[in-house]
Amino acid sequence: MSDSKSCRKSWVAQHIAELPRSGIRDFFELVNTMDDVISLGIGEPDFATPWHIRDAAIYALHSGYTCYTSNLGDLRLRKAICAYAKENFGVSYRPEQECIVTVGVSEGLDILLRAVLNPGDEVLYHEPCYVSYAPTIRMTHAVPVPVRTEAKNDFVVDVADLEAKVTPRTRVLLLNYPNNPTGAGLDWAAKESLAAFACRHDLLVISDEIYEEVNYAKRTPSLAGLPGMKDRTVLLNGMSKAFAMTGFRIGYACGPAAIIEAMMKVHQYSMLCASSIAQAAALEALQHGADERDAMCKEYMQRRNVMVKRLNDMGLTCFMPCGAFYAFPSIVSSGLDSTTFAKRLLQEKRVAVVPGPAFGASGEGHVRCAYATAMGDIERAMARIKEFLQELKSA
Amino acid sequence: MDNESLKREVVALLRRNARMSDQEIADRLGSTAGTIAGLIQELERDGVLMGYTAIVNDQSDNGEVRAIIEVEVRPERDTGFDIVAERLAKFPEVQSVYLVSGRYDLRLEVAGHSLQEIASFVSGKLAPQDGVKSTATYFLLKKYKEAGVQFSKDEKHERLKIVP
Ligand SMILES: Cc1ncc(COP(=O)(O)O)c(C=O)c1O
Numbered sequence: 108m109s110d111s112k113s114c115r116k117s118w119v120a121q122h123i124a125e126l127p128r129s130g131i132r133d134f135f136e137l138v139n140t141m142d143d144v145i146s147l148g149i150g151e152p153d154f155a156t157p158w159h160i161r162d163a164a165i166y167a168l169h170s171g172y173t174c175y176t177s178n179l180g181d182l183r184l185r186k187a188i189c190a191y192a193k194e195n196f197g198v199s200y201r202p203e204q205e206c207i208v209t210v211g212v213s214e215g216l217d218i219l220l221r222a223v224l225n226p227g228d229e230v231l232y233h234e235p236c237y238v239s240y241a242p243t244i245r246m247t248h249a250v251p252v253p254v255r256t257e258a259k260n261d262f263v264v265d266v267a268d269l270e271a272k273v274t275p276r277t278r279v280l281l282l283n284y285p286n287n288p289t290g291a292g293l294d295w296a297a298k299e300s301l302a303a304f305a306c307r308h309d310l311l312v313i314s315d316e317i318y319e320e321v322n323y324a325k326r327t328p329s330l331a332g333l334p335g336m337k338d339r340t341v342l343l344n345g346m347s348k349a350f351a352m353t354g355f356r357i358g359y360a361c362g363p364a365a366i367i368e369a370m371m372k373v374h375q376y377s378m379l380c381a382s383s384i385a386q387a388a389a390l391e392a393l394q395h396g397a398d399e400r401d402a403m404c405k406e407y408m409q410r411r412n413v414m415v416k417r418l419n420d421m422g423l424t425c426f427m428p429c430g431a432f433y434a435f436p437s438i439v440s441s442g443l444d445s446t447t448f449a450k451r452l453l454q455e456k457r458v459a460v461v462p463g464p465a466f467g468a469s470g471e472g473h474v475r476c477a478y479a480t481a482m483g484d485i486e487r488a489m490a491r492i493k494e495f496l497q498e499l500k501s502a
Numbered sequence: 503m504d505n506e507s508l509k510r511e512v513v514a515l516l517r518r519n520a521r522m523s524d525q526e527i528a529d530r531l532g533s534t535a536g537t538i539a540g541l542i543q544e545l546e547r548d549g550v551l552m553g554y555t556a557i558v559n560d561q562s563d564n565g566e567v568r569a570i571i572e573v574e575v576r577p578e579r580d581t582g583f584d585i586v587a588e589r590l591a592k593f594p595e596v597q598s599v600y601l602v603s604g605r606y607d608l609r610l611e612v613a614g615h616s617l618q619e620i621a622s623f624v625s626g627k628l629a630p631q632d633g634v635k636s637t638a639t640y641f642l643l644k645k646y647k648e649a650g651v652q653f654s655k656d657e658k659h660e661r662l663k664i665v666p
Binding site: 134135138139144146148149150151153155237238409410412413415430459461465466482 | 526529530533662663664665666
């Protein structure tokens with residue numbers, strides 16, 4: 108038994124071993140070792156979940172609603188999701204076939220990509236973007252194809268840039284507006300040209316609309332509501348952001364029945380169903396949560412106004428976000444690159460922001476500042492950043 | 503934003519925190535401190551903003567006793583409850599007066615230095631008033647929430663410092 112030691116180089120699957128270790132992990136770890144940091148790095152609401160929603164979860168426990176639900180999710184919740192989607196996103200879905208409850212948008216995206224991609228298929232998406240897109244695509248053995256977006260276009264993806272990257276293997280267009288990390292949104296004209304592009308190349312559109320309700324601009328119907336789009340669009344959304352329910356882990360997908368059915372297969376074997384208690388809370392939120400949802404959104408908007416004004420006043424040019432709770436200022440005027448800027452700001456002034464390249468190479472030159480943070484902390488952080496810039500200049 | 507909606511937003515913010523500076527209100531609403539100061543002056547002049555007060559957690563023995571008093575009133579022709587209500591409102595120990603629907607008519611909140619002081623206010627001043635049919639007095643024992651502010655804070659759960 109002398110050679111019981113494995114002679115394999117590694118037990119880790121090759122495509123997982125090849126996933127890049129996030130370049131800013133070291134930075135995150137540094138933040139976690141420090142005290143008295145004001146963090147603008149947190150991409151989740153600072154509000155506790157509204158009480159009536161927590162109370163519904165308590166009631167679910169109390170009344171013993173603690174078993175598995177249907178694989179697709181409790182039908183009452185799916186009915187509420189479809190009614191909510193019709194009212195808020197302007198698209199109608201059938202709760203029995205066209206809707207599935209997932210463990211956050213995270214799982215929704217994962218099982219959707221696994222359901223529709225063959226190895227080697229290409230997925231077009233825009234950068235800077237949410238950190239899990241490229242790895243989730245790679246885990247299905249498909250190929251992530253990022254397209255740059257830029258401040259000069261208000262971070263809206265340019266159809267000409269998409270055209271340049273389409274190949275016969277392109278199968279999916281993955282969109283996220285309102286956008287994490289830029290706060291960019293799509294107006295009606297942009298939606299129309301993206302829809303036309305998807306139809307022209309016969310692509311499936313995955314629309315991650317998790318920030319749709321955290322929206323400060325004029326609302327327009329979802330991409331799925333455009334002519335010809337419903338059959339080729341899967342809408343992903345969830346409770347995390349709009350209802351301050353990140354820890355409940357409830358999301359949902361709405362789309363063509365055949366795709367939902369395929370997602371259900373993956374979900375059934377890997378997840379079985381989402382938490383019944385969290386589903387009960389989500390039902391309460393969708394049916395009775397609009398007032399508090401809108402009040403939180405209004406508070407985010409006022410914080411945005413303050414943060415963006417402060418940033419621009421101190422020379423960090425910042426695009427006015429139209430949704431989500433992130434400002435994405437350019438830090439080029441500081442003369443530092445994004446990661447150095449974030450590290451030194453943390454070490455010298457105890458303010459945490461996320462370096463732009465965490466969201467893709469095209470995020471270089473920017474940092475993400477979340478305003479899902481109490482106003483007092485925003486003001487203190489802005490004052491510290493201003494000092495930091497002044498000290499940089501005089502050094 | 504037009505002036506009327508701006509005013510509504512200003513009132514909503516002051517209700518939450520009356521000490522918010524003109525500058526912060528302006529920054530939140532995308533306006534200027536000068537404009538906000540002007541609007542607040544107008545709101546005060548027009549009798550919309552009637553005053554500013556503090557929410558105090560004074561559970562400790564600070565020598566103040568408060569009571570809620572339900573008052574049944576015989577309404578008068580033409581003026582209804584107004585004359586009695588205005589008259590009761592003039593007593594300095596009366597902190598608030600509301601006309602309410604339900605079993606009784608006026609709901610008062612009264613403050614004094616002792617139970618006796620409030621009791622003698624009720625028997626000596628309130629009950630004998632013309633038009634007052636009956637009263638019921640409830641002494642406040644403990645405050646849990648006032649003006650939208652809960653006094654016991656939830657245990658603080660730290661969020662992760664960075665969430666992508
Ligand atoms: C764009 C985007 N999509 C998906 C998610 C994941 O959300 P969930 O909590 O629903 O899994 C996030 C969370 O930050 C996000 O920003």
